[in-house]
Amino acid sequence: DIVMTQSPLSLPVTPGEPASISCRSSQSLLHSSGHNCLDWYLQRPGQSPQLLIYLGSNRASGVPDRFSGSGSGTDFTLKISRVEADDVGVYYCMQGLQTPPSFGQGTKLEIK
Amino acid sequence: EVQLLESGGGLVQPGGSLRLSCAASGFSFSNYAMAWVRQAPGKGLEWVSGITEVGGNTNYADSVKGRFTISRDNSKSTLFLQMSSLRAEDTAVYYCAKDEILVAGVWDFDSWGQGILVTVSS
Numbered sequence: 001d002i003v004m005t006q007s008p009l010s011l012p013v014t015p016g017e018p019a020s021i022s023c024r025s026s027q028s029l030l031h032s033s034g035h036n037c038l039d040w041y042l043q044r045p046g047q048s049p050q051l052l053i054y055l056g057s058n059r060a061s062g063v064p065d066r067f068s069g070s071g072s073g074t075d076f077t078l079k080i081s082r083v084e085a086d087d088v089g090v091y092y093c094m095q096g097l098q099t100p101p102s103f104g105q106g107t108k109l110e111i112k
Numbered sequence: 113e114v115q116l117l118e119s120g121g122g123l124v125q126p127g128g129s130l131r132l133s134c135a136a137s138g139f140s141f142s143n144y145a146m147a148w149v150r151q152a153p154g155k156g157l158e159w160v161s162g163i164t165e166v167g168g169n170t171n172y173a174d175s176v177k178g179r180f181t182i183s184r185d186n187s188k189s190t191l192f193l194q195m196s197s198l199r200a201e202d203t204a205v206y207y208c209a210k211d212e213i214l215v216a217g218v219w220d221f222d223s224w225g226q227g228i229l230v231t232v233s234s
Contacts (some may be wrong), residue, residue, distance in 0.1 A: 035218075037218045039220055041221075049207070051222050055214060060222065090156075
C-alpha cells in the first residue's frame with residue numbers, strides 16, 4: 001500500500017500571509033496518462049471533507065484561486081497565497097492511483 | 113446538486129451487525145463508482161471500501177476485509193455497507209463518497225455525505 005506523509009501537522013498562520021503544506025508518497029503517483037493522482041481535501045470543523053485540488057494541480061469547482069497545487073511523482077505541495085479565516089480546518093492529501101486509496105495524517109491550519 | 117445522505121448508524125455491541133445506507137440524488141448514480149470512508153473520533157480519514165459503477169468489482173481495506181460488505185442498488189440510487197463482527201475500533205463517522213470520473217481507475221472523491229456515527233460499545 002502507498003503511504004502518504006504530510007508536513008507540518010500543525011500550521012498556525014496570520015491572516016493575509018501565505019501557507020504551504022507538503023505531501024510525500026512512498027511510491028510515484030504518476031499515472032500512465034501523464035496525470036499525478038494526488039488530491040487535496042479540506043475538512044472544516046464539524047463538516048465533511050471537500051475536494052480542493054484534484055490530479056495534483058487542478059482546482060475543484062468553486063475553490064478560490066488562492067489555493068494551488070503543485071508537484072509530481074512523490075512530492076507535492078498545497079499553497080494558499082493569502083490565508084483567510086474561512087481556511088481553518090484540517091487539510092488532507094490523498095493518493096487515488098492504487099487501491100486502497102490512502103490519506104496523509106492531516107495538517108491542522110489555525111489562525112494566529 | 114449532488115446529495116448523499118447516510119443513514120443506519122447508531123450504537124451496537126461488539127460482535128454485532130449494522131447496515132449503513134447512502135441515498136444519492138442529483139446525478140446519474142449508476143455511472144459512478146462509490147466508496148465508504150471513515151473517521152475515528154479525533155483521527156484522520158481512512159478509506160473503507162469501494163464499488164464500481166455496476167457493482168461488478170468491490171474492494172476493502174484490510175482492517176474490514178471479511179467483515180464488511182459493500183453493495184449498491186442502482187435502481188434506487190442507494191449505496192450500502194453491511195458491517196458484521198463489529199469491534200470497538202470500528203467506532204467512527206462513516207462517510208459515503210462519490211468518485212468523479214477523471215481518470216479511469218483512479219479515485220477522486222468530489223462529493224461526500226454528511227457522515228453517520230457508528231459506535232461499537234458494550
